[in-house]
Amino acid sequence: MIDKLNDPQREAVTLPPGHALVLAGAGSGKTRVLTTRMAWLIQTRQSSPLGILAVTFTNKAAREMLARISAIMPIDTRGMWIGTFHGLCNRLLRAHFRDAGLPQAFQILDTADQFAAIKRLLKANNIDDEKYPPRDVQRFINCAKEEGQRPGDVEAYDSFRRRMIEIYTLYEAQCQREGVVDFPELLLRAFELLSRNEPIRNHYQRRFRHILVDEFQDTNNLQYRWLTLLAGDGASVFAVGDDDQSIYAFRGANVGNMADFERDFARGAVIRLEQNYRSYGHILDAANALISHNTGRLGKNLWTEQGAGEQIRVVEQPTDFAEAQWIVDEIRSLVAEGRSRHEIAILYRSNAQSRVIEHALFSSAIPYKVYGGLRFFERQEIKHALAYLRLISNPDDDTSWVRVVNFPPRGIGARTIESLMDQARTYDTSLAASVARVPGKAGSNLAQFLVSISQMAEATRGLPLPELVEHVIEHSGLIAHYKLDKEGADRIENLNELVTAATVFAIEEHFDGLPAGESVQWVSSATDSMGDSLTPAENISPLASFLSHAALEAGDNQAQAGQQAVQLMTVHAAKGLEFDAVFITGMEEGLFPHENSVLEPSGLEEERRLMYVAITRARERLYFSLAQSRMLHGQTRYPMRSRFLSEVPDQHLKWLTPKQQVAFDGHGSEPRWAGASRASIPNRPSVAPRSPTTGVLVGSQHFRIGQGVSHGRFGEGTIIGLSGSGLEAQAQIQFRDAGTKTLALGIAKLDITHG
Ligand SMILES: Nc1ncnc2c1ncn2[C@@H]1O[C@H](COP(=O)(O)OP(=O)(O)OP(=O)(O)O)[C@@H](O)[C@H]1O
Numbered sequence: 001m002i003d004k005l006n007d008p009q010r011e012a013v014t015l016p017p018g019h020a021l022v023l024a025g026a027g028s029g030k031t032r033v034l035t036t037r038m039a040w041l042i043q044t045r046q047s048s049p050l051g052i053l054a055v056t057f058t059n060k061a062a063r064e065m066l067a068r069i070s071a072i073m074p075i076d077t078r079g080m081w082i083g084t085f086h087g088l089c090n091r092l093l094r095a096h097f098r099d100a101g102l103p104q105a106f107q108i109l110d111t112a113d114q115f116a117a118i119k120r121l122l123k124a125n126n127i128d129d130e131k132y133p134p135r136d137v138q139r140f141i142n143c144a145k146e147e148g149q150r151p152g153d154v155e156a157y158d159s160f161r162r163r164m165i166e167i168y169t170l171y172e173a174q175c176q177r178e179g180v181v182d183f184p185e186l187l188l189r190a191f192e193l194l195s196r197n198e199p200i201r202n203h204y205q206r207r208f209r210h211i212l213v214d215e216f217q218d219t220n221n222l223q224y225r226w227l228t229l230l231a232g233d234g235a236s237v238f239a240v241g242d243d244d245q246s247i248y249a250f251r252g253a254n255v256g257n258m259a260d261f262e263r264d265f266a267r268g269a270v271i272r273l274e275q276n277y278r279s280y281g282h283i284l285d286a287a288n289a290l291i292s293h294n295t296g297r298l299g300k301n302l303w304t305e306q307g308a309g310e311q312i313r314v315v316e317q318p319t320d321f322a323e324a325q326w327i328v329d330e331i332r333s334l335v336a337e338g339r340s341r342h343e344i345a346i347l348y349r350s351n352a353q354s355r356v357i358e359h360a361l362f363s364s365a366i367p368y369k370v371y372g373g374l375r376f377f378e379r380q381e382i383k384h385a386l387a388y389l390r391l392i393s394n395p396d397d398d399t400s401w402v403r404v405v406n407f408p409p410r411g412i413g414a415r416t417i418e419s420l421m422d423q424a425r426t427y428d429t430s431l432a433a434s435v436a437r438v439p440g441k442a443g444s445n446l447a448q449f450l451v452s453i454s455q456m457a458e459a460t461r462g463l464p465l466p467e468l469v470e471h472v473i474e475h476s477g478l479i480a481h482y483k484l485d486k487e488g489a490d491r492i493e494n495l496n497e498l499v500t501a502a503t504v505f506a507i508e509e510h511f512d513g514l515p516a517g518e519s520v521q522w523v524s525s526a527t528d529s530m531g532d533s534l535t536p537a538e539n540i541s542p543l544a545s546f547l548s549h550a551a552l553e554a555g556d557n558q559a560q561a562g563q564q565a566v567q568l569m570t571v572h573a574a575k576g577l578e579f580d581a582v583f584i585t586g587m588e589e590g591l592f593p594h595e596n597s598v599l600e601p602s603g604l605e606e607e608r609r610l611m612y613v614a615i616t617r618a619r620e621r622l623y624f625s626l627a628q629s630r631m632l633h634g635q636t637r638y639p640m641r642s643r644f645l646s647e648v649p650d651q652h653l654k655w656l657t658p659k660q661q662v663a664f665d666g667h668g669s670e671p672r673w674a675g676a677s678r679a680s681i682p683n684r685p686s687v688a689p690r691s692p693t694t695g696v697l698v699g700s701q702h703f704r705i706g707q708g709v710s711h712g713r714f715g716e717g718t719i720i721g722l723s724g725s726g727l728e729a730q731a732q733i734q735f736r737d738a739g740t741k742t743l744a745l746g747i748a749k750l751d752i753t754h755g
């Protein structure tokens with residue numbers, strides 16, 4: 001098992017108990033070391049499988065880890081706690097729902113559900129959603145939770161924040177009443193449970209002697225505290241990570257946790273891995289050179305024995321359509337050369353880019369899978385079906401109630417629902433519990449809905465999960481409804497796919513045929529002073545378990561089925577994965593680096609880490625592609641080449657199209673636009689750019705691409721795109737300090753400084 005490892009890897013795997021940090025760059029075998037260490041701990045009998053808790057970044061990674069361990073040795077991995085932070089916290093809360101103050105069948109709100117719940121809350125309390133936009137409220141609440149703060153802990157230094165805190169309080173009451181838990185709440189609840197309940201804490205601290213964490217650089221403060229608490233004084237924490245791949249700061253991840261961990265725990269036990277086993281030399285050196293532009297790195301140097309391999313191919317196309325078409329043609333020849341489609345990935349910085357690429361793939365009949373983005377469990381019909389399933393397990397789930405009370409339409413209008421909400425508010429009950437208080441025809445319609453839910457609950461009691469799901473999609477009226485819809489065929493297919501998903505889930509989770517609970521005889525062997533009473537986690541009903549799975553795992557479904565499909569995903573979603581061939585698309589200023597990020601140096605450094613992640617996904621072949629004009633958010637833009645292109649030394653690049661212009665270097669105020677005239681943009685099918693132009697006359701000023709301008713507030717900048725004319729004329733300007741902005745030329749006061 002450990003023969004195949006190099007020396008530092010083997011050292012890490014076989015470290016004696018104690019905290020340790022493996023700090024190493026991409027593709028150096030961190031994940032492999034972590035998995036092997038688990039297997040090694042078990043095989044050398046230093047730990048039982050049940051004494052290990054491992055945190056992975058995605059559910060897919062958790063499954064792969066389990067598969068790898070079972071491949072190494074024949075053990076029952078079922079009782080092992082391997083999963084994401086959210087998944088593990090969910091498991092903990094299910095096991096101790098009472099102590100955590102939750103109903104047994106509590107439901108998980110995903111981000112979209114949470115947003116809907118907040119909107120509903122604002123409405124119900126007559127809160128002005130212009131002054132308190134739901135997005136901002138959501139962010140406020142989530143940030144507070146991620147810092148471990150309840151409403152009482154948040155500092156109210158002005159009246160706005162005071163009001164936000166009141167909304168947070170109302171939101172908590174609503175969630176509690178409805179028996180629902182949002183993502184950050186999973187973590188915070190689990191943290192509070194462990195910190196307040198000593199017997200439970202002691203139990204788990206005694207059980208988990210080994211805690212292993214992958215992608216440690218992306219933990220947030222609350223996760224860090226959760227780990228520290230769970231570890232107590234006795235457990236060994238083995239963390240692996242790469243500061244250069246920290247890409248979730250915008251969600252509260254704190255790369256400083258690595259340094260803290262080293263200081264607080266790992267003292268001395270820091271292992272660095274420097275040999276990369278994934279990529280050929282040109283790819284690796286390009287990544288190293290790029291990331292060296294960042295400051296404050298913990299520093300490491302990656303090398304490979306694999307030889308230089310091929311240069312990175314760079315291609316510039318006139319439009320985003322042409323870019324997509326070129327990629328599709330190239331994929332055809334890769335496949336013709338014998339590469340498998342699932343070993344080819346197309347990465348993009350923004351989800352919005354995928355549509356054009358998907359279209360090109362679809363038109364060429366190349367099978368592809370979108371990983372992440374377009375999520376199966378987020379499709380409308382699936383969410384409707386899940387809402388019914390949630391209601392039969394918990395009729396007080398108001399979010400689900402509101403979603404389907406009139407879907408399929410059954411004559412229950414907005415007014416009725418509002419009056420129901422009023423009642424619920426007045427008596428502080430759930431919507432279901434208030435039905436009896438609504439008078440007249442409206443009331444009887446609502447009552448009928450309630451009856452149909454309880455009939456479904458009755459009829460499905462004791463049914464195996466797939467049959468239960470099938471019954472509900474049929475009897476909810478969803479299938480019949482979509483049959484009437486011209487475009488409903490797809491939706492019906494998806495609903496049927498939900499039954500398949502339930503079947504697969506039941507098999508994987510061993511719910512098939514076995515009454516829940518019997519499949520987990522190992523629990524009793526988890527001998528502990530607290531005995532079985534403390535670990536009934538596995539006694540959750542298959543339905544509740546499936547619903548959690550649906551909420552936690554949106555997206556994974558597609559990737560699994562995508563064995564023979566080209567893989568499409570955002571760079572964020574690609575973390576930890578590897579492919580033979582990778583296309584990094586949209587290598588343009590404003591896109592990658594993203595325009596929102598270039599305002600601050602820290603934002604730009606995060607973009608650079610993201611680019612580092614993207615490059616290091618490739619084993620053999622890497623492509624950079626870009627377009628001279630791109631339709632984004634309904635606007636045609638004429639972006640400059642990404643500065644990241646100029647941060648990769650020329651010797652690693654092979655331009656497949658002429659390299660005429662100089663890429664934006666992010667420093668000088670000199671316009672770097674030395675390219676050919678943009679006046680003619682050939683090859684753009686179907687969507688014509690909205691009056692693309694290289695020059696615009698507004699008043700007496702003549703604006704041109706490449707010109708230097710200055711603006712009262714944003715300072716000095718360079719025009720990088722123009723569109724429209726007259727009053728509609730707009731310029732996209734790359735400001736030296738203020739990032740990229742699109743300004744209406746008739747309104748913005750701009751002075752031409754040169755060019
Ligand atoms: N000692 C080794 N011998 C051969 N192959 C190895 C060795 N160590 C790792 N690999 C292979 O190198 C690749 C990268 O390993 P792994 O995914 O564990 O790296 P990582 O450090 O976790 O990367 P990332 O930072 O991208 O998550 C994998 O295909 C892995 O199987």
Ligand SMILES: [Mg+2]
Nearest residue numbers: 030031032576
């Ligand atoms: Mg990894």
